Amino acid sequence: MVFASRDRDLLRAKDLVDSRYFDPLEVADLARAAGFSRAHFSREFRRTFGESPHAYLLTRRMERAAALLRNTDRSVADICFDVGLQSVGSFTTSFTRTFGVSPTAYRAAFPKATDYARIPTCMLRAFGRPRNRTFREDTARALP
């Protein structure tokens, strides 16, 4: 039972990563959420989930960043901040290390986000309709 309770506490930290990866979270915040000391937390997290909390946090951010690169046309800098990182240089390095290509090259390997965004046809029809500048009907009607 003691182990189940410890695992539940660690899961709280893992859940925090999944739900708040876009905040400036650090391992110390995760340790606090689980109620562990920093050093003890990292060791126990790795023992329970098979990877360090830092690695879990970083890979969650990289996974989300990859999804944003595929599904949006937000800039690389915006995506870096969207996933809770503060330095575009560090983000690019981590991304390249994780996926083997830079964020820009990763995005270029997929169709443009606008090509497969699920924009409903009703929206395409509504927003694609050109604005009526003048077809002179009104003027023609006004003539005697």
Added chain:
Amino acid sequence: MIQIGSAQLWVHDQDEALEFYTKKVGMEIRSDVTVAELGNFRWLTVGAPGQDDVAVTLMAIPGPPVMDEQTAKEVRVLMAKGFAGTIFLVTDDCRAAYEEMRGRGVEFTEAPEERPYGIDCGFRDPSGNSLRLTEPREITSA
């Protein structure tokens, strides 16, 4: 079988709404594309982490020719009065979510209260749209 894919919400400012729904409510960006051929129409959707198949579309109030000025004005007025629509969210811990979101500056209209169906509270987004957050009570058969 019919399922809900996404529902649309009018917003005054898409950037402001995006900031609110992601940073304060805790949703994530699902789609954010701007289509130049459609007059820079921006298709912006957000959803709850872990619920990948349901999204909320944050839609800017368009101008002519999509929507005439008078109608756009009426939509803005309805939003400002809080009658443009409501999103009903659920959580497994309403009081904790309330404290967390209040700490992030969310403007609550009602604090968590016990209801016959569970515990719920209410808040507004920056455009005035109403949102309810409910911790549903488990219904047990007698």
